[in-house]
Amino acid sequence: MNNEVYFIGVDVGSGSVRAALVNDKGHVLKTSVKELQTWKPKVDYYEQSSNNVWECCVFVIKNVIVNVNVANIKGIGFDATCSLVALDKNGNPLAVSDSNNNEQNIIMWMDHRAQVEADIINKTNHEILKYVGGKVSLEMEMPKLLWLKKHLSTKWSEFGHFFDLPDFLTWKATGSLSRSLCSLVCKWNYECSVDGKHGWNMSYLSKIGLDDLAENNFEKIGNKVLMPGEKCGGLTVEVANTLGLRPGTPVATSIIDAHAGGLGMIGSHGEGIDKNMSSRLGLICGTSTCHMAVNENPILVQGIWGPYFSAMVPNMWLNEAGQSASGMLLDYIISSHPAGVKLLKVHNTGDVRNHLRGLLVKMANSHGLNDVSLLTKEFHVWPDFHGNRSPLADPNMRGMIVGLSINDSEENLALLYLATLQGLSYGTRHIIDALTKAGYQPFKSLLICGGITKDPLFVQIQADTVGLPILKPHEKDSVLVGSAILGACASLYFNTVKDAIENMGGTAEVIHPNLNIKTFHDKKYAVFLQMFQDQLKYRTIMD
Numbered sequence: 001m002n003n004e005v006y007f008i009g010v011d012v013g014s015g016s017v018r019a020a021l022v023n024d025k026g027h028v029l030k031t032s033v034k035e036l037q038t039w040k041p042k043v044d045y046y047e048q049s050s051n052n053v054w055e056c057c058v059f060v061i062k063n064v065i066v067n068v069n070v071a072n073i074k075g076i077g078f079d080a081t082c083s084l085v086a087l088d089k090n091g092n093p094l095a096v097s098d099s100n101n102n103e104q105n106i107i108m109w110m111d112h113r114a115q116v117e118a119d120i121i122n123k124t125n126h127e128i129l130k131y132v133g134g135k136v137s138l139e140m141e142m143p144k145l146l147w148l149k150k151h152l153s154t155k156w157s158e159f160g161h162f163f164d165l166p167d168f169l170t171w172k173a174t175g176s177l178s179r180s181l182c183s184l185v186c187k188w189n190y191e192c193s194v195d196g197k198h199g200w201n202m203s204y205l206s207k208i209g210l211d212d213l214a215e216n217n218f219e220k221i222g223n224k225v226l227m228p229g230e231k232c233g234g235l236t237v238e239v240a241n242t243l244g245l246r247p248g249t250p251v252a253t254s255i256i257d258a259h260a261g262g263l264g265m266i267g268s269h270g271e272g273i274d275k276n277m278s279s280r281l282g283l284i285c286g287t288s289t290c291h292m293a294v295n296e297n298p299i300l301v302q303g304i305w306g307p308y309f310s311a312m313v314p315n316m317w318l319n320e321a322g323q324s325a326s327g328m329l330l331d332y333i334i335s336s337h338p339a340g341v342k343l344l345k346v347h348n349t350g351d352v353r354n355h356l357r358g359l360l361v362k363m364a365n366s367h368g369l370n371d372v373s374l375l376t377k378e379f380h381v382w383p384d385f386h387g388n389r390s391p392l393a394d395p396n397m398r399g400m401i402v403g404l405s406i407n408d409s410e411e412n413l414a415l416l417y418l419a420t421l422q423g424l425s426y427g428t429r430h431i432i433d434a435l436t437k438a439g440y441q442p443f444k445s446l447l448i449c450g451g452i453t454k455d456p457l458f459v460q461i462q463a464d465t466v467g468l469p470i471l472k473p474h475e476k477d478s479v480l481v482g483s484a485i486l487g488a489c490a491s492l493y494f495n496t497v498k499d500a501i502e503n504m505g506g507t508a509e510v511i512h513p514n515l516n517i518k519t520f521h522d523k524k525y526a527v528f529l530q531m532f533q534d535q536l537k538y539r540t541i542m543d
Helices: 050-064 115-123 127-131 141-151 165-174 181-187 202-207 211-218 237-243 257-265 327-335 338-346 349-366 372-376 410-438 456-466 478-490 497-504 515-542
Strands: 006-012 016-023 028-035 073-080 084-088 159-164 231-234 250-252 280-285 289-295 305-309 317-323 380-382 400-402 445-449 470-473 508-511
Touching: 006 050, 006 165, 006 257, 006 478, 016 050, 016 478, 028 050, 028 478, 050 073, 050 165, 050 237, 073 165, 073 257, 073 478, 084 141, 084 165, 115 141, 127 305, 141 159, 159 165, 159 181, 165 181, 165 231, 165 237, 165 250, 181 305, 202 211, 250 478, 257 280, 257 289, 257 317, 257 445, 257 470, 257 478, 280 410, 289 410, 317 410, 327 338, 327 349, 327 410, 338 349, 338 410, 349 372, 349 410, 349 456, 372 410, 372 456, 372 515, 380 410, 380 515, 400 515, 410 456, 410 515, 445 456, 456 470, 456 508, 456 515, 478 497
Parallel strands: 006 073, 073 250, 280 445, 445 470
Antiparallel strands: 006 016, 016 028, 084 159, 231 250, 280 289, 289 317, 305 317, 380 400, 470 508
């Protein structure tokens, strides 16, 4: 290993921090993981600690460089969830709720406290909202900042810096206050528009009551903006000594975690599959699922975020859709069912899912069915238990289940699990329909990575539902590969980001759709679309 060139990729997810040692071919050689602490002080509140996050980063980085010649480590890239970090004027953590525990200084992406503030912002109908599908999400940063200003008004003046979590990490590593264009355009309503406007939009900040963020040249929210992968600085002497790395080791401008997954996958090679980036839709499937599409031209899509310039691939426009709960929803479906409660007492979640897949095969065989999906003819799930991110952009949508009976058996849980997998897949089809209706050319393949993809049934149903082949990278950690690609770019080892993507993208397994059950899925998709129309009718009746 001594003659190889290495890059470190660091991924801060919702529940853990991971690091990887990656070579210049995109192969992950070593990984380390450390669980994060999360507080849930109230319903829909999710908070973390920036100190805890950074301590976990230090732990995993030190683990992956054991017995490695650090002179061969040429660059570091960070990605993280799009959570809001609050610091005081001295750069110390400052509490983001009335708990007054300053360790709890991160409002997580999945925190839904800022519903009222998101509604206030959306009622302005400001022109900049067209870049977030017409509506700002309560998961984004401006509603959360407005919430802090309203609910912690006596502390508002004490806040010195607000970071998106990926940018906080590069600041900790280098001392640079620069921000990533990725985080700002995707989550902060920073303007990088089709007509060349670039910067904070003062009319927007004034209209939503946050114009005081412009003080001292936008010091609190950033005034130096760099492209993902651009060198933002080198490791400080103090941090380098703590990590056991060389001072000055190049650190890349960061990226959001899902975008790192998209970056790590989009160059994957699959036999017989078109390599044109615009023909591929990337799915990054974890606690939530993000759907990433890139195009050479900007395309506005109602209910879908973007177009964002250079937010994932340089000089291409990104549209970002997603589902607020996917892995989290599947865990809930299992843990809230009587049979699931019993199974989880003796098995971990992965083993329970394996068990349910085996049950479904037995059930399909006993009914003479050639595909397990056919078991759910009368079982339907609308999966928005945590609201709809795309393409309805309605956080008030709720989950729906049709086909319940007085049945607490494992077989009943298996059917519910299967119907939920299908519901999530129909959500992907719903997103694809919105993208193509708005102007995307028909997609030719899907790219897929993340925790849920360990379930082969989930991957196969996604393929069957949309009738397209899926590329599943042989390298299991596409998100970490993506952040390592950034580190490679910052080190100038490759000439361009696209060169890095091409060289480090790796190969992928191709999962082909079973077109024999396309008609069945078409019918279930029609039911799926009817279910949300019915939910809107119920709202109207009750209002």
